[in-house]
Amino acid sequence: DGGITQSPKYLFRKEGQNVTLSCEQNLNHDAMYWYRQDPGQGLRLIYYSQIVNDFQKGDIAEGYSVSREKKESFPLTVTSAQKNPTAFYLCATGLDGKLYGYTFGSGTRLTVV
Amino acid sequence: GQQLNQSPQSMFIQEGEDVSMNCTSSSIFNTWLWYKQDPGEGPVLLIALYKAGELTSNGRLTAQFGITRKDSFLNISASIPSDVGIYFCAGQGWNAGNMLTFGGGTRLMVKP
Numbered sequence: 001d002g003g004i005t006q007s008p009k010y011l012f013r014k015e016g017q018n019v020t021l022s023c024e025q026n027l028n029h030d031a032m033y034w035y036r037q038d039p040g041q042g043l044r045l046i047y048y049s050q051i052v053n054d055f056q057k058g059d060i061a062e063g064y065s066v067s068r069e070k071k072e073s074f075p076l077t078v079t080s081a082q083k084n085p086t087a088f089y090l091c092a093t094g095l096d097g098k099l100y101g102y103t104f105g106s107g108t109r110l111t112v113v
Numbered sequence: 114g115q116q117l118n119q120s121p122q123s124m125f126i127q128e129g130e131d132v133s134m135n136c137t138s139s140s141i142f143n144t145w146l147w148y149k150q151d152p153g154e155g156p157v158l159l160i161a162l163y164k165a166g167e168l169t170s171n172g173r174l175t176a177q178f179g180i181t182r183k184d185s186f187l188n189i190s191a192s193i194p195s196d197v198g199i200y201f202c203a204g205q206g207w208n209a210g211n212m213l214t215f216g217g218g219t220r221l222m223v224k225p
Binding site for chain 1: 116143144146148153154155156157158161163201203205206207210211212213215216217218220
């Protein structure tokens with residue numbers, strides 16, 4: 001079955017540490033996206049990539065970094081520069097050049113302890 | 114970035130009642146989509162609309178693509194407890210790299 005795998009589901013981080021969230025897809029979608037969701041809030045775009053080896057900042061990129069070395073993978077690193085990293089992180093994919101919407105992963109909940 | 118105007122922000126209804134929510138935009142879109150997010154999970158696509166004026170149903174859900182291409186609504190008939198969650202509208206167009214623009218979400222709570 002094609003889909004998106006986000007891991008881990010729950011992640012705990014100490015203050016001052018970097019942490020990497022994984023997003024892997026086997027849908028053969030060109031574009032991949034990272035969103036942040038705070039409790040009771042909507043979706044805010046962190047980074048996106050429409051092609052391998054290229055990515056763009058979204059609305060709230062500060063304190064985050066990404067890479068896109070393979071079509072299937074788009075890991076997100078939450079750095080120590082991100083002052084309030086506790087949130088629910090969602091990865092999504094989409095077909096470039098098509099208006100079919102996005103497919104979302106099941107999310108990673110990051111908590112800073 | 115731009116966000117669609119989605120209303121209401123939250124609804125607390127009795128089981129069996131019908132629900133209506135809508136989304137408006139200052140920009141036109143070529144596709145309107147409605148997603149549902151269960152607690153602790155990612156959003157799942159409920160209905161996609163591709164043509165202005167289109168009315169589409171999926172079980173108890175009905176959605177319409179506004180004739181001006183700047184709005185959409187979602188109706189849920191005879192709500193049940195598993196309808197609980199956050200509903201997001203999204204618009205997608207050929208500009209801005211086909212990226213989705215999301216509404217702020219409608220949180221639906223159903224009292225048995």
